[in-house]
Amino acid sequence: MMHIGIVGGGQLGRMMAEAGAGFDARFTFLDPSDSPCAALHGRHIQADWNDNAAHERLVVDSDVVTFEFENIAAEVVTRLAEDRPAFPPAKALATAQDRWAEKSLFRSLDIPLPPVAKIDNQTDLDAAVAEIGLPAVIKTRTLGYDGKGQKLLREPDDVTDAFAELGAVPLVLEGFVDFDHEVSVIAVRGNDGETRVWPLVRNEHRQGMLHCSIPEPGHALQPLAEDYANRVLAELDYVGVMAFEFFVQDSETLLANEIAPRVHNSGHWTIEGAVTSQFENHLRAITGLPLGCVERLAPCAMLNVIGALPERDAVLKVPGTRWHDYGKAPRPGRKIGHITVLAANEAQLGERIATVERLLVNDLG
Ligand code: AMP
Numbered sequence: 345m346m347h348i349g350i351v352g353g354g355q356l357g358r359m360m361a362e363a364g365a366g367f368d369a370r371f372t373f374l375d376p377s378d379s380p381c382a383a384l385h386g387r388h389i390q391a392d393w394n395d396n397a398a399h400e401r402l403v404v405d406s407d408v409v410t411f412e413f414e415n416i417a418a419e420v421v422t423r424l425a426e427d428r429p430a431f432p433p434a435k436a437l438a439t440a441q442d443r444w445a446e447k448s449l450f451r452s453l454d455i456p457l458p459p460v461a462k463i464d465n466q467t468d469l470d471a472a473v474a475e476i477g478l479p480a481v482i483k484t485r486t487l488g489y490d491g492k493g494q495k496l497l498r499e500p501d502d503v504t505d506a507f508a509e510l511g512a513v514p515l516v517l518e519g520f521v522d523f524d525h526e527v528s529v530i531a532v533r534g535n536d537g538e539t540r541v542w543p544l545v546r547n548e549h550r551q552g553m554l555h556c557s558i559p560e561p562g563h564a565l566q567p568l569a570e571d572y573a574n575r576v577l578a579e580l581d582y583v584g585v586m587a588f589e590f591f592v593q594d595s596e597t598l599l600a601n602e603i604a605p606r607v608h609n610s611g612h613w614t615i616e617g618a619v620t621s622q623f624e625n626h627l628r629a630i631t632g633l634p635l636g637c638v639e640r641l642a643p644c645a646m647l648n649v650i651g652a653l654p655e656r657d658a659v660l661k662v663p664g665t666r667w668h669d670y671g672k673a674p675r676p677g678r679k680i681g682h683i684t685v686l687a688a689n690e691a692q693l694g695e696r697i698a699t700v701e702r703l704l705v706n707d708l709g
Contacts, residue, residue, distance in 0.1 A: 345370060346631055349406030349428070351420065352413030353380025353388060355670040355679065356607050356623075359615065360412065361385035363623035367633075372405040374398055375413075381671045382412075393420060403427040408630050410584065412606055414440065415487060431535075431583040431630040436605040439580065443485045443516045443602070450600045453575040457600045458591070459519035466507055472517040473503055479520035482506045484513050492552070496520065521599060523591035527565070528557075530611035531573040532625040534635050535583045540625065541570045542618060542638040545610050547589075551708045553677070556697070557610040558645045559617060568598055576603060585626040587611060609648065609679070616666050616684045617644035642686050643693040647700055649681035651707030659683055662699050664692075677709030 346369045350357045353375030361371045361382060371386030380388065387405065391398030393416045402424070403409060409430040411421065418438035424430040439445045450457045461472035463482070473480065478500070484493035495506045497517075526549065531541040543561040547554055573588050587608030589601040611622035620628075620636025628635055652674050659665050664686040672680045683700055687693035 346408070347372070347406045348627065348631070349374070349402040349409040349424075350382070350386075351375075351393070351402070351409070351411035351416055351424075353377070353382040354412060355381055355672070356412035357382035358385060358670060359612070359621075359668075360410075360607065360623045360627060363615075363621055364627050366624070367627065367631075369627065372402055374402050384671065393417070396423075399424055400427075410626070410630050411437070414604065414606060429630070432586065432605045433581060433583065436580040436582055436586070436603075440603050440605045441486055443483055443488070444514070446602060447516065447600075449576065449579065453572075453579060455572045455575065455600045456597065458521050461517045463515040463517050469503065469507055469515075469517065473497070473500075476517060476519045478503075481518045481520055482510060483516050483518065484510060485516055486514070494552070521591045521593060523593050523599075524595060525592050526589065526601070527563075527569070527592055527598075528587055528589045528608070528610040529566075529569045529573055530585060530587050530608055530614070530622050531570075531577060532585045532622070532629050532635055532638075533577045533582045534629045535632055537578075538635060539574055539577055540635050540638045541566075541573055542611065542614060542622070543640050544569050545613070547610050550706075553650060553679075553708060554609050554648055555706075556645060556647050556701075557613055558693075558697075559613055559640050561640045565592065565596070565598055572598065572600065584629050585611070585622050609682075610646075612668070612682050613644050613646040613684055614638075615668075616686060617641055617646075642688070643690050644684060644686045645693060645697050647683045647685065647697065647704065648679055649683060649704070649706065650679055651676045651709060652705045653681060654703045654705050658703050659700060662696055662703075664696050665700060674707075675709075676707045 353373035374389045409424045418434040421434035459476045526547045533539045543559040544563040545557045548556045587604040590598040614621040666684040669681045
């Protein structure tokens, strides 16, 4: 039996625990909230993220430690790693938490990215706008997610307003990318350095939040995406699952947007749609088990359920659907579930996605 400690008790931890059932794994979750949704599948230590005594209780319970929540201090992972193997490495977390560090990493590995500048004051911003031009996107360097902490700047007036709104914290300015579409790849690296990359996924966002992910095996950009992913994984001496988000420009250019050092929303389709899910391969990687096959099993898609649940039975009546209710209280803009849609062919998949989309009552806030 293996014991796994997870920092964070949200839906990602919950789905990790569900994947661990086949290995008879036991889970302990550290999470400050009253009843995090993962607590259904393990022991819950309710404590602050930085609580040293809670970290000690977590490691005592665990053979290996991981995290599913990205906004913990990287030092927490460093500290946990002194007592138990802790993956992914703290360095990967620290890099992903700081957009400037992340973009500097892409640049150092010759991975193309949108024009970007570091902004610490109004002078930096004026110089960056002069160099990069408008439209541009200003983003907080840390703690941004789901499109939060960022603003599109269209005209010179927006530049002054943006600084007043976001300027109290370190920022970056990025050139606005007129992309064809957004894609991501989910990759896993074992502690022996072996990597596997699931088929590239086409993502559609609404109000900065992921709406739909569709894997596209055989995509012309798969080899390039894998090459970029492998460079980052090797550089960070990574163990576990990592997500890579890209913009596709002019059909053939991949521009790196961001990395997530964890299982990722755009990989949820792998639960039913791939031979091995991202959750299972993450567990296999961090516990030193052989990695599983990442092939897609059938045409499929993942649709997010945000803010409000659709009528469950109506969704279940659509052939090929699988229902995932995270058991979280609905709130505008909150991810509370997802639906996987499976089909026999692409045309049927398109029809089923359209049917499920008509049933969604998402409230993005
Ligand atoms: P992020 O938090 O950086 O992933 O941004 C959230 C979403 O905002 C992305 O998935 C894109 O849809 C959009 N976005 C972010 N940065 C840019 C950019 N430089 N150009 C165009 N759209 C962007």
